[in-house]
Amino acid sequence: MIPERFPPPTQLDKPRDHCGIFGVFGHPQASQITYLGLHALQHRGQEGSGIVTCTGPAGAKPRFHSHKGFGLVNDIFKPESLFTDVLKGDSAIGHNRYSTAGASDNAANIQPLMVNYRGGNVAVSHNGNLTNFRGIRDTLQEKGTIFQTTSDTEIILHLIAQSREKDQIRQIIEALNRVEGAFSLTILTDTMLVAARDPRGVRPLAVGRLGDAFLVASETCAFDIVGAEYICDVNPGELLVFDRETLKSGVAKSFSLSPSGVVPRHCIFEYIYFSRPDSTIFNDSVDKVRRRLGKALAREHPTIPDNDDEKVVVINVPDSSNTATLGFVSESLKLGYKSKYEIGLIRSHYVGRTFILPAQGVRQSKVRTKFNTVRGVLKDKIVVIVDDSIVRGTTSKQLVKLIRDAGAREIHFRVTSPPVRYPCHYGMDFPDPGELIANVCDGDIEKIRRELGVDSLGYLSLGQLEESVPRDRGQDYCTACFSGDYPTSIEENGSKNERDG
Numbered sequence: 001m002i003p004e005r006f007p008p009p010t011q012l013d014k015p016r017d018h019c020g021i022f023g024v025f026g027h028p029q030a031s032q033i034t035y036l037g038l039h040a041l042q043h044r045g046q047e048g049s050g051i052v053t054c055t056g057p058a059g060a061k062p063r064f065h066s067h068k069g070f071g072l073v074n075d076i077f078k079p080e081s082l083f084t085d086v087l088k089g090d091s092a093i094g095h096n097r098y099s100t101a102g103a104s105d106n107a108a109n110i111q112p113l114m115v116n117y118r119g120g121n122v123a124v125s126h127n128g129n130l131t132n133f134r135g136i137r138d139t140l141q142e143k144g145t146i147f148q149t150t151s152d153t154e155i156i157l158h159l160i161a162q163s164r165e166k167d168q169i170r171q172i173i174e175a176l177n178r179v180e181g182a183f184s185l186t187i188l189t190d191t192m193l194v195a196a197r198d199p200r201g202v203r204p205l206a207v208g209r210l211g212d213a214f215l216v217a218s219e220t221c222a223f224d225i226v227g228a229e230y231i232c233d234v235n236p237g238e239l240l241v242f243d244r245e246t247l248k249s250g251v252a253k254s255f256s257l258s259p260s261g262v263v264p265r266h267c268i269f270e271y272i273y274f275s276r277p278d279s280t281i282f283n284d285s286v287d288k289v290r291r292r293l294g295k296a297l298a299r300e301h302p303t304i305p306d307n308d309d310e311k312v313v314v315i316n317v318p319d320s321s322n323t324a325t326l327g328f329v330s331e332s333l334k335l336g337y338k339s340k341y342e343i344g345l346i347r348s349h350y351v352g353r354t355f356i357l358p359a360q361g362v363r364q365s366k367v368r369t370k371f372n373t374v375r376g377v378l379k380d381k382i383v384v385i386v387d388d389s390i391v392r393g394t395t396s397k398q399l400v401k402l403i404r405d406a407g408a409r410e411i412h413f414r415v416t417s418p419p420v421r422y423p424c425h426y427g428m429d430f431p432d433p434g435e436l437i438a439n440v441c442d443g444d445i446e447k448i449r450r451e452l453g454v455d456s457l458g459y460l461s462l463g464q465l466e467e468s469v470p471r472d473r474g475q476d477y478c479t480a481c482f483s484g485d486y487p488t489s490i491e492e493n494g495s496k497n498e499r500d501g
Contacts, residue, residue, distance in 0.1 A: 019111075019427070020044030020096040020218045021125040021205075023186035025193035025242040027213035031087035034094040037215070037222040038073045043276060044127075044218060045096035048110040049073050052123040053089035054188055062190035064121045065089065068110040090213075091193055093186040095125035098429070108149045112188070117161040119168050120190040126153040127218055128182030128203045128427040132491045136178065155179070169241060169255065172196075176239070177258050180488055182267075182426035184234070186216050192243040199262040200487055201236025202426045202478055204270060204281035207252075214242045214252065219279035233283055236264040265487040268477040269428060271469055272417045273388045277323050284470045287323050292468045293416040293460060294327025294386065301458025302337055303384045303412045312337065312412075313377065315344035317387040317399065324416045325386040339384075344377045344403065367398040379407030385454075389417045391430060393437030393451060400453050413454045418462045418482040419443065425490050430481065 020041030024030040031053050038049055050068030065087050069076035073096065077083070095111035114123035130136075133152035136159070141147070145158050159175035172187060172194060182202035187194035195216040197205050208215040208223040208230050215223060220230045234240055237260070241253040266282045267274075277287040303312050314332070316325035325341060332339040348370055383403060390396050390413075400411055419438035423430055433439055441447035449457040460468075462482055469477060480486045 019098055019125075019127045020222075021094070021127050021184065021186050021216070022218070022222055023091075023093040023125070023188070023193050023195065023216040024210075025091045025214045026244075026247045027210060028090050029083075030090050030092035030213075031083045033210070033213075033215070033226050034092040035073065035077050035083065036225050037217055038094045038096050040222040040225040040276075041096050041218055042073055044274070045098035046072055048097040048107075049076050049095065050097075050110050050112055051077070051087055051092055051094040052112040052114055052188060053087045053092040054121070054190060055089040056190065062121065064114055064116075064123060064188075066112070066114060066123075068107070068112075070107070070110070091188060093123060093125050093188045093193070106150060109151045111151075111153060112186075113149065113151065113153055113157055114188075115157050115161060119161075119171065121188075122157065122160060123188045124153060124156055125186045126156070127184045127205075128198065129425055130155070130179045130183065131181035131425050131488055132179060133181075134491055156183075156185070169194075169239075169253075173239060173255060173257060184218065192241050194239060194241055195234050196239040196257070197234045197236050199237035199257055199259060199264075200266075200478070201264040201282070201475075202267050202487075204266075204275070205234040206280070207231045207234060207240065212247055212250075214246065216240075216242075219275055219281055221276045221279040224278065230280060237262065264475040265478040266475055267426060267428070268465065268469060268479050269389075269417075269424075269481065272465075273320050274428075282470070282475065283473065289469060290321075290323040290416070291327035291330075293465070294324035294329075295331035296464045296468045297324070297386070297414050297416050297458070297460045298328045298331035298335065298337075300461060300464050301414055301456075302332060302335060303339075303382070303414075303456070304337055305382050308338075310338065310382065311340045312384055313342045313344065313381045314339050314384045314386060315342055315377070317385060318345060318347035318371075321386050321388045321416065324388060328384075328386050328414065342374075342377045344374050344383065344406075345399070346372045346374060348372075367395060367402065371399060371402065373402050373406040375406045378403055380409050381407075382410040382412070383408040384412045384414055386414050386416065388415070389420060390415055390437060390448075390452075391420055392435055393440075393448070396437075397452050404453070410455045411453075412456045413449075413452060413458070415457075415459045416465075418459050418465060419445075419448070420481050422481050422484045424481050425486065425488075426478065426480075428481070 022037035048070045052066045056062030112123040112125045130152040160171050163171035163174045165171045183198045184203040184205040185196045208228040210228040237257045239255040246252050271289045275281050275286045314329050329339050329341040421438045
């Protein structure tokens with residue numbers, strides 16, 4: 001069981017973050033750098049974390065060293081001597097876990113997962129979900145394969161181990177060509193670090209440089225914390241190999257996964273909500289894209305007061321809608337609508353996984369422990385709330401009540417994404433479709449407005465969303481959670497407790 005001090009996340013009514021991955025090759029402090037990288041990626045997963053390192057290969061036979069646990073990065077990697085006495089070596093991979101599927105209370109599911117097979121040691125960290133894992137798992141079990149976890153990631157290790165290819169890189173390529181869905185991976189072997197993305201590039205994966213060493217991370221904010229330079233993204237359908245030759249030449253070996261000619265379909269929610277605004281993902285600044293979303297929202301759903309002399313107070317729901325709100329206000333002013341950005345909601349940053357919630361029925365306390373209002377900003381004002389998404393609607397409804405109780409005269413809700421109506425099969429965890437407020441209200445925006453208790457409600461349309469994201473490299477986006485248009489075939493996977501992202 002998960003220790004009591006790590007109860008279910010207190011994150012409120014949002015799609016759950018998937019996972020964060022990190023890798024280092026060729027640095028004497030690989031484990032410390034990985035620790036810092038995982039700290040920067042903590043927002044992508046808070047259930048568990050792990051690091052695997054490799055010593056060698058000069059002289060003695062290479063050995064893998066591992067440390068994992070439930071909880072946050074700072075809780076797991078103690079004491080400091082862990083990095084010098086246990087996690088030795090100049091190469092490492094790490095993982096922050098949120099189980100999009102895969103039992104969260106099973107310690108065996110905490111990544112990186114590792115095995116020893118005829119080709120040596122191999123460990124893997126995975127961000128994403130495999131959509132055909134059930135069929136592959138059943139086939140492997142029929143052949144006698146024994147699984148140690150309930151994670152879809154484990155089938156990648158078994159496919160590598162059972163490949164008849166003699167070259168280890170070819171074994172990895174063959175294994176990845178058998179799986180479908182979303183995967184951004186770091187794979188550590190006795191002699192190399194491998195980074196790979198699925199042909200559609202659903203999840204981000206970036207390459208950095210620190211001195212002579214190479215780094216790989218889900219987001220570039222993980223490079224900033226260690227002073228590394230962002231070089232490029234791992235391309236969709238690309239497998240990069242970093243080895244001793246790479247350290248000498250400064251060039252990684254690049255291989256292509258099949259099928260070729262697949263149009264990239266990046267997860268559009270990475271821009272809307274998941275990634276940090278100080279990151280570059282899919283080769284573009286998250287901050288700039290979110291500002292564009294806010295501007296598009298202001299054009300599509302302006303808030304115009306009846307009194308021409310009155311300013312509208314615009315507030316964000318901290319923290320993921322901060323920069324989108326700035327875009328909303330700047331565009332509103334450009335259009336001639338009197339608007340003023342204010343901080344009307346204060347978020348407590350000390351309500352984390354260690355906070356023990358009271359009885360399940362005391363739902364109001366869940367919001368009040370995380371948010372409080374600045375009454376002087378809101379009292380007697382026309383207030384516009386800008387948020388990135390509405391999922392169940394429970395938190396939004398309670399926030400509206402808090403703002404109403406603070407004396408707001410009118411409340412208008414603006415959302416920088418369309419209504420969420422469909423499940424994600426690529427590494428993002430939404431509630432059951434029947435619990436989504438957009439489905440509860442039959443997709444009727446007026447019904448949702450009444451349910452939230454606001455004076456007006458405006459979602460960014462799918463068309464405006466798609467026009468606001470970068471397209472200068474011919475990429476497309478996965479919008480399945482809004483449109484139901486999935487870029488791959490979806491296998492019936494059974495319980496969500498059988499996958500991990």
